Each structure stands twice: as structure tokens, then as C-alpha cells.
Amino acid sequence: MDTIIKFRFLGDGDCPDWLLAEINTLSRMTSIKIKILGQTVVKYLTEGDLDEEKVRKITQDAKVELNDAKAMVAALELIFTSSARYAVSAADLSSELQQLGLPREHSAAIARLHTDHCPQITATLSSQSLRVSRLSSIEVLSCDNSSPFSTVSLKLKRLDGNVENSVINISKKDVHVLLTELRRAKSLMETL
Structure with a gap:
């Protein structure tokens, strides 16, 4: 019988297979590029503006195809929104991303972005979650x-x-x- 590993940043759930695949793709990039890509995704989450040209440039330098670039953005979006939603600490997020196979430097860069931008992401998620006609x-x-x-x-x-x-x-x-x-x-x- 297989034991399912639970991840706090995913609401104590199992990691989806597609996210595991994208962790592998993210691992091929440098930690600096992960940080820049993460900043772009955070800006998209908090301001609603995805700089597609910047994403394309970052990922082209790393020889990542367009579909993989879109999937990496989706993976980072899930990581940031889910970790904010479940109020995961930066240390736990970094540790769990490393368990999934992301290098330590990459995990640390994402955890720092999480620490810096979690309140804004949480506020954005809250404003979008309950839309009631006032x-x-x-x-x-x-x-x-x-x-x-x-x-x-x-x-x-x-x-x-x-x-x-x-x-x-x-x-x-x-x-x-x-x-x-x-x-x-x-x-x-x-x-x-």
C-alpha cells in the first residue's frame, strides 16, 4: 500500500502530477531566473498584469519552449496562491518544494518571494473570493x-x-x- 505524502502548501493534499513535472522544468533554470519569473508571477497575481514578453525572454534564455513556459507560470501561480491560502511559513514552503525535487537555491528564492508578497496575495485572493452585491x-x-x-x-x-x-x-x-x-x-x- 502506497503512502501519500501530504504537503501543507497544498492544503495537506497530495501534489498533482502536472506540478511534479513542472518542478522538474523549473529545476533546469537558474535560481536567478526563477526569482525573476517568480516576481513576474507575483505581480500578475497582485496586479492582474502578466508581462508575457518578460516571461518569454526569461524562458527563451533557458531554452524552454512556450508551452513549458506557460506551465511554469501556472506552477508558480499555484505555489504562491496555495501557500498564501493555507498560511504556510516560508521555511515549510522551502522544505516541501525541496521534497518535490526543486533545488535548495530555487526553493529559497520562491520562499523569499512568498515571505515578501504573501500579504498582498492573500488580500487579492480575499477580494476575489467572495463577490457579493453590496x-x-x-x-x-x-x-x-x-x-x-x-x-x-x-x-x-x-x-x-x-x-x-x-x-x-x-x-x-x-x-x-x-x-x-x-x-x-x-x-x-x-x-x-
């Missing part, structure tokens, strides 16, 4: 209490300016609970 106001337009269930018409105004009218059928006793919960949700959303 409400600027909730207004009760009408409330019909003529039956055991109330019909409440709400006007929901989002921060982007869009207005949505919603009708909710709810028991009379739950109207106040709904309004309290909507106010609580609004205040929580304002803190995000």
Missing part, C-alpha cells in the same frame, strides 16, 4: 397584513446603483426577525 439601502415599500402571512415588498439598492424590488411572503411574526437579520447582514457587509 447593498447601500433596504427600504420596506409595503407590508400587507390582511392574512396570516404578510407580503412584504422591499426595495434593495446596491452600491453599483442597481435597484431591485423584491416581494417576500412571510409570517407576521417573522417580519421583525427578517428586518433585524437584513440590518445585521448589511452591517456585516459594510465591514468587508
Whole structure:
């Protein structure tokens, strides 16, 4: 029975085969080129701008084909985002990358980039992870209490300016609970 090695930077999961293949490709480059390529990937992750020309130049010098260059960028992107997501220390990241076959100098360069840019990567991931239409106001337009269930018409105004009218059928006793919960949700959303 095979024992599966777990990696903290991958959320205590196994390393995907494609990443192992790219570790081998990354190993063929110098640690300086890994650092420059890593900086380019970090900039892409935090600013959304991948300098493809720079990637091409770095990898051409190392005689890496275009498809391998794209895969190396994807591997570094996974390493940086996953290690930031799981709050892995630089020492653990470096050690685990070495276990996967990346030379010590390469692992150290990636770990330094992780240390320097983890807060920005984490902030970027957080801003992209939960996209909720933020409400600027909730207004009760009408409330019909003529039956055991109330019909409440709400006007929901989002921060982007869009207005949505919603009708909710709810028991009379739950109207106040709904309004309290909507106010609580609004205040929580304002803190995000």
C-alpha cells in the first residue's frame, strides 16, 4: 500500500502530477531566473498584469519552449496562491518544494518571494473570493397584513446603483426577525 505524502502548501493534499513535472522544468533554470519569473508571477497575481514578453525572454534564455513556459507560470501561480491560502511559513514552503525535487537555491528564492508578497496575495485572493452585491439601502415599500402571512415588498439598492424590488411572503411574526437579520447582514457587509 502506497503512502501519500501530504504537503501543507497544498492544503495537506497530495501534489498533482502536472506540478511534479513542472518542478522538474523549473529545476533546469537558474535560481536567478526563477526569482525573476517568480516576481513576474507575483505581480500578475497582485496586479492582474502578466508581462508575457518578460516571461518569454526569461524562458527563451533557458531554452524552454512556450508551452513549458506557460506551465511554469501556472506552477508558480499555484505555489504562491496555495501557500498564501493555507498560511504556510516560508521555511515549510522551502522544505516541501525541496521534497518535490526543486533545488535548495530555487526553493529559497520562491520562499523569499512568498515571505515578501504573501500579504498582498492573500488580500487579492480575499477580494476575489467572495463577490457579493453590496447593498447601500433596504427600504420596506409595503407590508400587507390582511392574512396570516404578510407580503412584504422591499426595495434593495446596491452600491453599483442597481435597484431591485423584491416581494417576500412571510409570517407576521417573522417580519421583525427578517428586518433585524437584513440590518445585521448589511452591517456585516459594510465591514468587508
